[in-house]
Amino acid sequence: MNLFRTLLVSALFATPALYAQLPSIGSVKPSAMAEKWQTRTAYVRFFSTTPVEDIEAVNNQVSSILDPLKGEFAFQVPIKGFVFEKALMQEHFNENYLESGKHPNASFTGKIVDFDPGKLTGTGKVKLVLRGKMTIHGQEKEMDIPVELTPKAGKGMIEAKFKVVPEDFGIKIPSAVRNKIAKDIEVSVKADYAG
Amino acid sequence: MRLRYALLLGVWASSIGAIRAQDDLLGLLNEGAPAPEKEPVTAIFKGTKVINGQSPELPAPGVMQFMILHRFGAFSDDFFYNFFGLDNAEIRLSLEYAPVHWLSIGGGRSSFQKTYDGFAKYRIMRQSTGSKGFPLSIVGYSTANVQTLRWQDGLPHNESERWTYSHQLVLARKFSDRFSLAVTPSLVHFNVVERADDPNDVIAIGFGGRFKLNQRISFNAEYFPQLNPAQYGPEGQRETYQNSLSLGFDIETGGHVFQLFFTNSRGLNDPSWIARTPGEWGQGDVYFGFNISRVFTVKPPKLPEG
Numbered sequence: 001m002n003l004f005r006t007l008l009v010s011a012l013f014a015t016p017a018l019y020a021q022l023p024s025i026g027s028v029k030p031s032a033m034a035e036k037w038q039t040r041t042a043y044v045r046f047f048s049t050t051p052v053e054d055i056e057a058v059n060n061q062v063s064s065i066l067d068p069l070k071g072e073f074a075f076q077v078p079i080k081g082f083v084f085e086k087a088l089m090q091e092h093f094n095e096n097y098l099e100s101g102k103h104p105n106a107s108f109t110g111k112i113v114d115f116d117p118g119k120l121t122g123t124g125k126v127k128l129v130l131r132g133k134m135t136i137h138g139q140e141k142e143m144d145i146p147v148e149l150t151p152k153a154g155k156g157m158i159e160a161k162f163k164v165v166p167e168d169f170g171i172k173i174p175s176a177v178r179n180k181i182a183k184d185i186e187v188s189v190k191a192d193y194a195g
Numbered sequence: 196m197r198l199r200y201a202l203l204l205g206v207w208a209s210s211i212g213a214i215r216a217q218d219d220l221l222g223l224l225n226e227g228a229p230a231p232e233k234e235p236v237t238a239i240f241k242g243t244k245v246i247n248g249q250s251p252e253l254p255a256p257g258v259m260q261f262m263i264l265h266r267f268g269a270f271s272d273d274f275f276y277n278f279f280g281l282d283n284a285e286i287r288l289s290l291e292y293a294p295v296h297w298l299s300i301g302g303g304r305s306s307f308q309k310t311y312d313g314f315a316k317y318r319i320m321r322q323s324t325g326s327k328g329f330p331l332s333i334v335g336y337s338t339a340n341v342q343t344l345r346w347q348d349g350l351p352h353n354e355s356e357r358w359t360y361s362h363q364l365v366l367a368r369k370f371s372d373r374f375s376l377a378v379t380p381s382l383v384h385f386n387v388v389e390r391a392d393d394p395n396d397v398i399a400i401g402f403g404g405r406f407k408l409n410q411r412i413s414f415n416a417e418y419f420p421q422l423n424p425a426q427y428g429p430e431g432q433r434e435t436y437q438n439s440l441s442l443g444f445d446i447e448t449g450g451h452v453f454q455l456f457f458t459n460s461r462g463l464n465d466p467s468w469i470a471r472t473p474g475e476w477g478q479g480d481v482y483f484g485f486n487i488s489r490v491f492t493v494k495p496p497k498l499p500e501g
Contacts, residue, residue: 036223043499060499063224074220080234085495087255092447095238096410101372109221174411176448 037066037155037193044077044189046164048182055089055181057082064191066158071115073130075191077106097171103138113144125150130160136169153194160189236322239332239369240377242452242488243299243316245403246417246441247460247468248379251332251367253316254293257494260301262289263487264463271479280483287463291316292493305463308342312464322368334365340464356387359466363401373407381419383470393425397470399438405445413445415456419469427473437472443484454486 042062048055061081066073079100084090094100110132112119119126126149134143147160163184166173173181240250243260254260264287267280277283289312291301297318304311320333340359346352360383367377379401388395401419408414419439426433443456459476460468474480 036220038224056498058498065220065224067220072220074224076221076224083496083498085498086490086492087258087496088490091238091255092449096447107221172410180449 035067035069037068039064039191039193039195041195042075042189042191044082044187046082047186047188049186050180050182053180055084057084057090057093059083062189062191064158064193066193068120068155069117071112071117073108073110073112073132075108075189079104079106097166097173098137103136106134106136108132108134108143108145120149120151120156123151134164134169136164137171139169141168147189152192155194157190157192157194159191160187162187231325232327233323233325234328236324236332236369239322239367239375240403240405240415241413241445241447242454242486244454244486245377245405246415246443246454246456246486247439247458247463248377248401248403248417248419249316249334249336249363249365250377250403250405251318251322251334251365253297253299253318253334254291254490256293256296257492257496259290259292259491259493260299261489261491262291262303263287264289264305264484265486266458266461266463266482266484269461269474269480269482271481285461285463303464305467307462307464307467308344310340310342310464310467312338312340314338330368332365332367334367336363336365337361338465340466358386359464360384361465361469363465375405377401377403379403379419381465381469383466385466385470388425389427394423396423397425398422399469401469408444411447415441415443415445415454417441421470425470427471434473436470437475439468439472440476452486452488456484457481458484 040063041060042064044059044062046057059077059081062075062077064073064075079098080094082090082093084093108130110130113129113131119128128147128149130145130147132143134141145160145162147158150157150159164187165184166181238252240252243250243252243254266285268274268277268283269280272280272283274280285305285307287303287305289301289303291299291314293299299316300314302311302313314337316334316336318332318334320329320331322332323329338361340361341357342359343357361381363379363381365377365379367375369375381399381401383397383399385395385397399419399421401417403417404415406414417440421436421438424436424438426435428434437459439458439460441456441458441460443454443458446453446455459474459480459482460472461474461482462468462471474482
């Protein structure tokens with residue numbers, strides 16, 4: 001009996017894990033897809049400022065999707081899409097810091113805190129908090145990102161500004177350049193789902 | 196008991212939902228986005244040179260590159276008397292600019308035989324991944340060199356005697372994040388050679404490799420065997436010019452690439468190190484050398500607007 005119970009319990013817990021890896025099962029119906037807010041030209045800029053040097057990089061190949069009924073969201077940032085003013089810096093960013101060959105994308109997935117679908121249908125600006133899993137350089141961290149939502153053409157535009165610490169994601173900054181790269185990097189995001 | 200199973204079942208069911216929902220959204224994002232047809236492979240080598248020879252890399256468009264090449268005197272040449280080879284060092288300075296992504300043009304001056312050179316490096320194909328990718332980078336590189344020593348022998352000379360040329364095709368591939376290889380068929384032309392039976396055109400096939408040791412340091416090696424090397428020295432003691440062999444490290448810091456290495460070639464312009472290397476590794480004719488490159492962004496790219 002005990003053995004049977006153990007088997008049953010472990011089977012129950014193993015199943016969802018397997019299930020989650022099958023992409024085709026339970027995928028969203030086309031009609032439901034149409035309701036989702038989506039963009040492939042969202043914009044991410046990061047800015048590092050120190051007394052020695054300011055570094056800026058911009059990426060407008062970011063994709064994002066938001067389910068306005070459930071409040072779930074996903075952002076995906078192709079690392080190679082970041083453009084720097086200095087080409088050598090861009091190469092170092094990809095080769096030595098973000099290792100974009102190994103980790104081509106950064107992502108942020110989760111759910112809006114205290115979500116209420118009514119919040120997305122108003123006419124004025126709304127402040128929301130996106131809570132989820134930030135993945136950069138293959139390493140994950142739970143983060144809360146406050147954002148501002150501006151309603152637009154029945155959908156909306158999300159803007160946010162927050163800080164990211166490279167060391168939190170296993171990105172090592174060598175001591176030789178430590179004074180040129182800020183301890184926390186300012187990230188600005190703009191995702192216009194109506195655009 | 197029944198309650199416990201019911202609870203477990205509840206946890207099980209909700210965990211499916213939680214795991215699936217957000218993966219779904221990322222999945223949806225990827226579904227609609229076609230994989231890029233062509234994506235260039237970057238940093239096949241770190242610098243524009245493997246050591247003496249060219250790598251498939253060009254400066255980025257809008258970037259000017261200044262290089263200092265330095266070779267100390269040989270270990271076999273009164274090394275301590277010459278203060279570790281510093282007293283009899285050779286140096287070359289060069290400046291180049293890449294107006295577009297596939298072309299870089301520049302000039303240099305080497306102390307050996309007071310030689311000026313002009314060069315052009317142009318990318319023909321670029322290694323890239325994706326359905327329309329290409330497995331190799333192919334880069335052409337040509338130089339024209341003129342030595343400007345004063346004639347000392349009192350004989351009549353033509354100015355054309357001073358000129359030498361080199362043409363190379365760099366075929367390179369990054370095999371993995373750590374390992375890249377370049378094969379470089381090379382042709383060197385001398386307008387004038389020492390003796391009638393010396394070849395005016397020397398052909399060499401170069402091999403250059405890079406192995407990345409960590410994020411900032413790589414080990415580089417280079418060997419340029421010649422198919423028809425010329426000879427030098429007095430009648431009866433003629434010796435064949437050696438093949439250039441160099442071993443060293445690339446070290447990166449911010450805007451610089453430092454290359455530190457040992458080589459049996461002392462000449463710094465292309466014809467002299469490819470086809471006029473008398474030094475033999477076995478005889479201690481080994482020179483410690485370094486290359487330093489510094490890049491300046493002349494025309495920064497336009498950042499996308501938000």
